Amino acid sequence: MARMKKLLQFLPDGFTLAIVAMVVVASIVPCYGVGAVIFGHLTTLAIATMFFMQGARLSREAVVAGLAHWRLHLTILACTFLLFPLLAFGFSALFPHLLSPVVMLGLLYISLLPSTVQSSIAFTSIAHGNIPAAICSATFSTLLGVIATPIAVGLLLNTHVGSTGGEGFRGVGAIFAELLLPFVVGQLLRPWIGGWAARNKHILKFTDRGSVILVVYTAFSAAVMRGLWHQLPLSGFAEIILANAVLLAVVLTITTYGSRLLGFERPEEIAIVFCGSKKSAATGVPMANVLFGASTVGLVVLPLIIFHQMQLMVCAVLAKRYVRQYEAELRASGMTVSLVE
Structure with missing residues (x-):
């Protein structure tokens, strides 16, 4: 029986299976x-509801502490805008002919993108990480990426940046309207609905995971409609x-392991792992439409779409592992273990 339970821990849970x-x-x-318009609105509603519930549940002190955690924010930004490019461009310099040029271009483009906001925070919440810090870091990463990514692409990939201002301002507007505004409204209403939000944790669990699942479906649908399965041979996909x-x-x-070496606690480690390892398809795909030519953009964003799906699936497994560690710590301390929030 003990061996069977140990084996079951390595099997995918319902959340991971739902993503697949x-x-x-x-x-x-x-x-x-x-249908795409309807699912797009549903995704926006789920994400806005998640941020509203986060704002209603989090104490003002926790939000201020998250904003003030500058060392954590610098670490996450360094992972997003320094570590990724160093790895990708270093690989390109060391093994220039190992990958086909278009796959390498897509990989380099991924490395220059900002982190995701919604899924980074959702997974941080699921795994019981530092949610306020994740919100601050992931949001600032996206805002910085609106400016930094087109410049980096123009300088490092020798493309013409072109007119990205309109797209960039639309991206900033979407971040404030869909993410920050619901969170602020939830914070303002916390004195009246904070108790209700704390008692109804299952709603946050539903919005966290539901928003990730909707993002997977809508993003992958868009990729399929762009000819995802017809643009490269099987070897290219491999x-x-x-x-x-x-x-x-x-x-x-x-x-x-870097977050542990730097002395961060587990909640901060979770935020670093889930915010620092992500790349945003929501930002990268529309930006690529402006930065690259029509004949190139499809193949450039294809690695990004696949990376996006891969990071969601892998992070779902990691979140489950962090939850098991969290519950084990509660048992060791003699506290009652609740269901995954």
Whole structure:
């Protein structure tokens, strides 16, 4: 029986299986047209609800502490804008002919992108990490990326940056409207609804995981409609998957053990792992449409789309592992273990 329980710990949970199922469903029945618009609105609603509930639950002291955690923020930004490019461009310099040029270009483009906001915070919440710090770091990463990524692409990838101002300002507006505004409203209403939000933790669990699943379906549907399964031969897909897997594994290893070497506690380690290892497809795909030519953009964003799905699946497994560690600590301290929030 003990051996069976140990084996079951390594099997995917329902959340991970749901993400895989969404990839399969999106490949067979992608949403498009009116359906894509409806699912886009549902995704926005789920994300806004998640941030509203986070704002309603978090104490003002916790938010201020998250803003003041400058050492953690610098570590996450260094992972996003220094570690990733060093790894990708270093790999390109050492092994210039190991990958095809288009796969290498896509890999380099991934390294220059900002972190995700929604999924980074959702996984940090699921794993019982430092949520206020994750919100601050992930949001600032995206805002900085609106400016830094086009410049870096223009300088390092020898492309014409072009007119990115409109896209950038739309991205900033979306961040404030869909993420920060609901969080601020939740904070302002906390004196009246904070107790209710604390008693209804299952709503936050639903919005955390539901928003990730919706993002997977809508993002992968868009990729399928762009001809995801027809743009490269099977060997090309194998190259992308292998290169992405190696990059993600190296970054996750460095963020996990590096945060421990730097003396961060587990909640901060979780924020570093989930914010510092992510790259935003929501920012990267529309930005690529402006930065690259029409004949190149599809193949450039293909590695990003696959990396995006891969990071969600891997982080779902990691979040489950952190939850098990959290519950084990509660048992060791004699506290009652609750369901995963």
